Amino acid sequence: xxxxxxxxxxxxxxxxxxxxxxxxxxxxxxxxxxxxxxxxxxxxxxxxxxxxxxxxxxxxxxxxxxxxxxxxxxxxxxxxxxxxxxxxxxxxxxxxxxxxxxxxxxxxxxxxxxxxxxxxxxxxxxxxxxxxxxxxxxxxxxxxxxxxxxxxxxxxxxxxxxxxxxxxxxxxxxxxxxxxxxxxxxxxx
Amino acid sequence: xxxxxxxxxxxxxxxxxxxxxxxxxxxxxxxxxxxxxxxxxxxxxxxxxxxxxxxxxxxxxxxxxxxxxxxxxxxxxxxxxxxxxxxxxxxxxxxxxxxxxxxxxxxxxxxxxxxxxxxxxxxxxxxxxxxxxxxxxxxxxxxxxxxxxxxxxxxxxxxxxxxxxxxxxxxxxxxxxxxxxxxxxxxxxxxxxxxxxxxxxxxxxxxxxxxxxxxxxxxxxxxxxxxxxxxxxxxxxxxxxxxxxxxxxxxxxxxxxxxxxxxxxxxxxxxxxxxxxxxxxxxxxxxxxxxxxxxxxxxxxxxxxxxxxxxxxxxxxxxxxxxxxxxxxxxxxxxxxxxxxxxxxxxxxxxxxxxxxxxxxxxxxxxxxxxxxxxxxxxxxxxxxxxxxxxxxxxxxxxxxxxxxxxxxxxxxxxxxxxxxxxxxxxxxxx
Numbered sequence: 090x091x092x093x094x095x096x097x098x099x100x101x102x103x104x105x106x107x108x109x110x111x112x113x114x115x116x117x118x119x120x121x122x123x124x125x126x127x128x129x130x131x132x133x134x135x136x137x138x139x140x141x142x143x144x145x146x147x148x149x150x151x152x153x154x155x156x157x158x159x160x161x162x163x164x165x166x167x168x169x170x171x172x173x174x175x176x177x178x179x180x181x182x183x184x185x186x187x188x189x190x191x192x193x194x195x196x197x198x199x200x201x202x203x204x205x206x207x208x209x210x211x212x213x214x215x216x217x218x219x220x221x222x223x224x225x226x227x228x229x230x231x232x233x234x235x236x237x238x239x240x241x242x243x244x245x246x247x248x249x250x251x252x253x254x255x256x257x258x259x260x261x262x263x264x265x266x267x268x269x270x271x272x273x274x275x276x277x278x
Numbered sequence: 279x280x281x282x283x284x285x286x287x288x289x290x291x292x293x294x295x296x297x298x299x300x301x302x303x304x305x306x307x308x309x310x311x312x313x314x315x316x317x318x319x320x321x322x323x324x325x326x327x328x329x330x331x332x333x334x335x336x337x338x339x340x341x342x343x344x345x346x347x348x349x350x351x352x353x354x355x356x357x358x359x360x361x362x363x364x365x366x367x368x369x370x371x372x373x374x375x376x377x378x379x380x381x382x383x384x385x386x387x388x389x390x391x392x393x394x395x396x397x398x399x400x401x402x403x404x405x406x407x408x409x410x411x412x413x414x415x416x417x418x419x420x421x422x423x424x425x426x427x428x429x430x431x432x433x434x435x436x437x438x439x440x441x442x443x444x445x446x447x448x449x450x451x452x453x454x455x456x457x458x459x460x461x462x463x464x465x466x467x468x469x470x471x472x473x474x475x476x477x478x479x480x481x482x483x484x485x486x487x488x489x490x491x492x493x494x495x496x497x498x499x500x501x502x503x504x505x506x507x508x509x510x511x512x513x514x515x516x517x518x519x520x521x522x523x524x525x526x527x528x529x530x531x532x533x534x535x536x537x538x539x540x541x542x543x544x545x546x547x548x549x550x551x552x553x554x555x556x557x558x559x560x561x562x563x564x565x566x567x568x569x570x571x572x573x574x575x576x577x578x579x580x581x582x583x584x585x586x587x588x589x590x591x592x593x594x595x596x597x598x599x600x601x602x603x604x605x606x607x608x609x610x611x612x613x614x615x616x617x618x619x620x621x622x623x624x625x626x627x628x629x630x631x632x633x634x635x636x637x638x639x640x641x642x643x644x645x646x647x648x649x650x651x652x653x654x655x656x657x658x659x660x661x662x663x664x665x666x667x668x669x670x671x672x673x674x675x676x677x678x679x680x681x682x683x684x685x686x687x688x689x690x691x692x693x694x695x696x697x698x699x700x701x702x703x704x705x706x707x708x709x
Contacts, residue, residue, distance in 0.1 A: 093655065098309075104471055104472075106674040108650070108651070108674055108675070108676050108677050109674065109675060109676065112651065112676055112681075113315075113650040113651045113652060113677075113700060114651055114653055114654065114679075116346075117352055117354035117355045117357075117358065117653065118354060119318075119354075120317075120319040120322065120424075120520075121319070121322050125354075132384050135677065136676045136681055136682060137675075138675050142387075167474070168472055169471055169472035169505065172471055172472065172505060172674075173407065173672060173674060174336060174406070174407045174421075174650070174672075175316070175404075175405055175406055175407040175409075175421035175422060175423055176315065176423070177316070177319065177405075177424040179321075195472060195475065196475075197472070197475060197505055198475060198476050198505065199407055199421050199422060199423060199508055202422065202423060202426060203423035203424075203426075206423065206425045206426050206429075207423060207424070207425040230286035237298065243630060254302065263424070263425065264425060264429055265327045265425070265429065265697065268429070271428070272434070274433065
C-alpha cells in the first residue's frame with residue numbers, strides 16, 4: 090500500500106447517499122465483466138444534484154459526459170457519507186472511476202464496512218469540516234503514515250483521525266486478504 | 279453484568295456469556311439473505327475467494343429472494359435472475375424463490391417473515407440495508423455488502439462491533455390516525471439520519487406492543503434511515519403466535535435487563551403525537567402533515583417492505599372506501615401473499631382490492647418496484663418534477679427515479695388521504 094496518495098480533490102456536502110453515488114437503475118451491470126464494469130465509472134456520483142456537485146461552486150460532474158474515469162482521486166465530504174442502501178456497487182463505482190480515498194466527517198456503517206472489507210477506497214475521518222475549506226480541483230496529498238492531509242494548492246496541512254482497528258484490513262487490501270494473512274479463514278471456517 | 283437484548287443476542291452468537299459495546303466479535307450467522315441486485319456479485323466474490331467448486335457453509339441457512347428488478351424488460355436484470363437460478367442449482371439451495379414460478383414471493387424482508395425465517399434470538403445478515411426489518415421479531419438483523427456476504431457464504435461467520443443501544447419508549451394508546459410510520463418519522467426528525475450510526479435502536483412501551491407484527495416491522499425497517507445497525511423489539515405473544523404457525527424451528531426469547539446501559543433514552547406519548555411526513559430530500563426532514571397540508575402532489579405510492587404490508591392496505595382502504603383518487607395512485611403489495619390478502623380481506627363488506635379499484639388506483643404485481651426507482655420501465659417510477667407522497671422509506675434525491683422529483687414519506691393513511699385531494703392531507707380529515 091502506498092503511504093502517500095496525491096491527486097485532485099472533489100468536494101461534496103453532507104448525507105451523500107448510495108443512490109447519489111450510483112443510482113439504482115445502473116445496478117444491473119456486472120461487477121466482473123471488464124466492459125460492463127466501466128459503466129460503474131461512467132455513472133459514479135451521477136445522482137448528485139448538479140448544483141451540489143463539485144463544491145463550493147457546484148456544476149462540476151465527477152465524471153465528464155462521455156468518459157469512464159474521473160480526474161479527481163480524493164473525495165472530501167461532510168457527515169454521513171454513504172448512507173442509504175447496502176449496495177457495494179457504491180464504493181466499487183468510486184474505485185472504478187479512479188477515486189482512491191475519501192475524507193469525510195463521518196460514514197454510514199455499511200458503506201464504511203464495504204470500503205474497508207472490499208478494499209475499494211480508503212475511508213478517512215476528519216473532525217473538521219474540510220469540505221468548507223478545500224475547493225474542488227485543489228491538489229491534495231494524503232499521508233497514510235502520519236494521518237494527515239495536505240492541501241498543496243493552499244499550502245495547509247490537516248490532521249485526520251487514525252483509521253484505528255481497521256488499519257490492518259486496509260493495509261491487507263480487504264477482509265479476505267486480511268483473513269488469509271491471519272489464518273482466520275482456516276480456523277474460523 | 280446487565281445487558282441489552284442486542285448484547286444478549288451477540289453473546290449467544292459469539293458463544294460468550296457477556297459482550298461489551300465497542301468490542302468486535304465473530305458471530306455465528308443463522309441466516310444469510312440475498313436478492314437479485316446483490317446476489318450475483320456476492321456469488322462471484324464467493325467463487326473467486328473460496329474456489330469455483332466451493333460449497334456454501336450451510337445451504338439451509340442461505341435464503342435467496344429475488345424482488346428488486348422483476349417486472350422489467352431490462353436484459354441485464356433478467357441476466358441477474360439467471361445467475362441466481364444457476365447458483366441455487368449448483369449449490370442445491372432449498373430456499374431459492376424463483377421468479378416466474380409459484381415459489382416467487384416478492385419483497386425479501388416481508389417474505390422472510392412469512393416463510394418462517396425470522397426467529398427470536400437469532401442472527402440474520404442480508405445484502406440489503408433494510409435487513410433490520412426482522413428486528414421486529416426480537417432478533418438481530420443487519421445489512422451488509424457483497425464482500426461480507428461472500429465471507430459468510432464460505433465461513434458462516436462475520437465480525438461485527440457490539441453496538442451501544444438507544445431506547446425509544448412509546449407510551450399511551452395508539453390513536454386511529456397514527457401508524458408505525460408516524461412513530462419512526464418522528465424519531466428520525468429528532469435524531470437525524472446519522473443519529474444512530476453503529477448503534478442498536480430498541481423500541482419499547484405499551485403503544486409498540488399494541489402494534490401488529492407488520493407495523494412493528496415498519497418501525498424496525500427504518501432504523502437504517504437513522505444509520506442504525508439494527509432495530510429491535512423483544513418478542514411477545516404476538517410474535518410467538520406469528521412464528522409458531524410458520525415454523526417448528528427452536529428459538530430463544532431475550533429481554534434487556536432492567537439495569538442495562540443505554541447510550542440514550544427517548545420517551546414519547548403517542549396520544550400527543552400527530553401524523554407527520556418527511557419532506558424532500560431526507561428521511562429526517564420532518565413536518566406535521568397539518569403544517570404542509572395543501573402542498574400539491576402528482577402521485578401517491580403505497581408499497582414496499584415498509585409500506586406495502588397487509589396493515590398498510592387495511593389502513594389505506596379505510597380512507598379510500600367510496601372515494602376517488604385524483605392523482606396516479608400505485609398500490610404495490612410487498613408479496614404474493616399480501617396481494618392475495620387484498621382479495622380475501624374485507625373492509626366494510628368489500629375486498630381491499632375492490633375498494634382500491636373502485637377508487638381508481640392501479641394495483642401492481644408484488645416487488646420492490648419504484649421504491650428505489652429501478653429500470654426505466656418500472657411501475658410507479660417518478661419522472662421529471664413529480665411530487666410523490668409515498669409510504670416507502672427513503673427520499674434522498676433520485677431515490678424513486680427522477681432526481682428532479684420530490685418525495686414526501688408518509689403513512690398509508692396520509693398517502694391515501696392525499697391521493698383523494700391531490701394535496702398533502704392530514705388523514706384526520708377523512709377519519
